[in-house]
Every structure is written in C-alpha cells, then in structure tokens.
Amino acid sequence: MVWVVIAAFNEAATIGTVVKDLADHGYKNVIVVDDGSQDATSKAAKEAGAVTLTHGVNRGQGAALQTGIEYATTKNPDVIVTFDADGQHRPEDIQAVVKPVKEGKAQIAFGSRFLGKSDVPLLRKILLKAGIALVWIFYGVKMTDAHNGLRAFSPEAAENLNLRSDRMGHASEIIEWVRREKIPYMEVPVVIKYHTSRQGHGSYLQAVRVFVDMVWRKLTQ
Amino acid sequence: MISIIQVIAVVFGLFAWSRAWLRWKGREITIGEFFFWSFCWLALILVAFFPQKSPYFANILGIQRGVDIFVYLGVTLLFYLVFRMYVRMEKMEQALTKIVRELAKK
Numbered sequence: 001m002v003w004v005v006i007a008a009f010n011e012a013a014t015i016g017t018v019v020k021d022l023a024d025h026g027y028k029n030v031i032v033v034d035d036g037s038q039d040a041t042s043k044a045a046k047e048a049g050a051v052t053l054t055h056g057v058n059r060g061q062g063a064a065l066q067t068g069i070e071y072a073t074t075k076n077p078d079v080i081v082t083f084d085a086d087g088q089h090r091p092e093d094i095q096a097v098v099k100p101v102k103e104g105k106a107q108i109a110f111g112s113r114f115l116g117k118s119d120v121p122l123l124r125k126i127l128l129k130a131g132i133a134l135v136w137i138f139y140g141v142k143m144t145d146a147h148n149g150l151r152a153f154s155p156e157a158a159e160n161l162n163l164r165s166d167r168m169g170h171a172s173e174i175i176e177w178v179r180r181e182k183i184p185y186m187e188v189p190v191v192i193k194y195h196t197s198r199q200g201h202g203s204y205l206q207a208v209r210v211f212v213d214m215v216w217r218k219l220t221q
Numbered sequence: 222m223i224s225i226i227q228v229i230a231v232v233f234g235l236f237a238w239s240r241a242w243l244r245w246k247g248r249e250i251t252i253g254e255f256f257f258w259s260f261c262w263l264a265l266i267l268v269a270f271f272p273q274k275s276p277y278f279a280n281i282l283g284i285q286r287g288v289d290i291f292v293y294l295g296v297t298l299l300f301y302l303v304f305r306m307y308v309r310m311e312k313m314e315q316a317l318t319k320i321v322r323e324l325a326k327k
Binding site: 033059063071166 | 311322
C-alpha cells in the first residue's frame, strides 16, 4: 500500500484539489500535515478525504514531512511518497518513483525534473542547477535534481529517517543522509507543472531560502 | 582627574555586576557563571579606576596598548556568547518541533 505524505502551509486554495486528484489516480491513503496554517488548509484536506495532522505552530516543511513520514510508518506501508501541496506534481508520476522501491532496486527514489520533460523557466533552472552544484560540492553526490519534493521511501528507509532541518534544508539533508548511510537510491524522470499561478516571485524567494538553508546547515553542522 | 568615560565605565560595571548578582540570587545562573561575570565587570571597573595599570596586563599577554586587551577580549567573548546562544536556540527549536510533532500525531 502506498501512503502519500504532503506538508502544507497555507494551502487551502489548492490542497483539496491535490488530495482529490490523488484519490482519482488511486492514491486514497493521503496524510496532510497542516504546518500551523492560518487558513482552512486542515478543513480542505479533511473534506477531500485526507488524514490530517496539525502542527500547532509553524515548524517548516522539513519538520512537517518528518511528522507525516513518522505517522505513515505506523500504517504498515509498502512505500511512502512525499508530494508537494501546491499542485506542481502529477499523481501519475507517483508510479515512477514507487516502482524501483517496490522492486527492491532502491530504498529511496528521487523524482527528477531534469530527467523528465519539465519546461523549467530559465531563472528557476539557474537556481536549481546552483543547488545541484552545491550538493555535489558539499556532499559529493551528483544528482540531476536536488530539490524535488516527489520522492519514494521504503518503510525501512522511512523509519531510519530523522530530519533535523525543520525548514528548507531537509532536501539536501536527505541527500547527505543517503550518502552517509550508503542507502541505495535512484533518480527517476518526473514532470513539474510550472503553469500554475503560484509560480510567482514567492517561489524564487523560496529557492533563495533553500540556498541559504543549505549553506547555513553546512556551516553549523 | 577623573574623566567622564571612567565614570560611565564604573557605573555601567556596577550596574551589570548587580544584575549578575540578582540573577544568581534568583537562581537563574549558576555560581560559576556569577564568578565569571563578576570577574568581567570587576576587571572593567579596575581598569577604569587604574588605566595606567592596564598596559602592564596587556604586555603580559603580548598586546601593546592597554585598551586593546579589552577590545580583543570583548570580541572573543561576544563570539563565544553568540555561539552559545545559537546552540541553545537550536536545542530549543528541536525541542519545540518534537513537542509540536508529538501533539500532531495524537
């Protein structure tokens, strides 16, 4: 059984559609972690049929994912998938990340937009490539996409995961952990949808935060 | 002749020392921390009173000007305190996340 974990912060506008879309594609086991949202994220997720966990105060995407993954491990899952709340990911790509984990080829499968046919805007491409370069320099791991929220974990990997980066640094922390623990991983092509109205300046700001979090974590760990 | 800076340094040193004393009395800091702060503020008061003696201590440490010793030690102390605060804050952040997580999973 596949369990999908979504970290959501002020995503009332999109979370309902995302959860319903997942259900339409056969993914009915969805955990939404409402990370202290000010809007009706929890309500929208619950109404759409997701199991909803609520953080009393905002702790960041990394913290919310860890909460959701920990909860999912108690449900006897075959695979745990992390999925973004803003409608960027396609439910049909879940199959691609789940497959290598189910077949035992990898314990973690990372979705990669650069292996797939995503039409990545130029500025975003530059930022993402810079992130990839940093992951390579800091951790010695060559990824084609270091900050993609669509991933699949085997139950064993999920149980051992202990994210300490509460905020955006979790993506690089997972890669560092994979390298340190020599966990077998794979990258699989997925598509990121960039046509949503959410892809404004805010997402670039988020990319900058990811970068700052990465450098800060490296300096202070 | 007593200069204004000497008066300010002594008044501030006494004020800061009294704060440390009150924190210790209120059991908010340990006796070790109280001694540490007492040493810092007493040193400030002594140097303010006897500025002519400060080059002597500075020279022992290999520093030429008396006032430089304060700048060097002050910056070092600040760095150390920022580091300690950072570590403490990180610990608190982790603890907060743990509490929030456990409550969410219930």
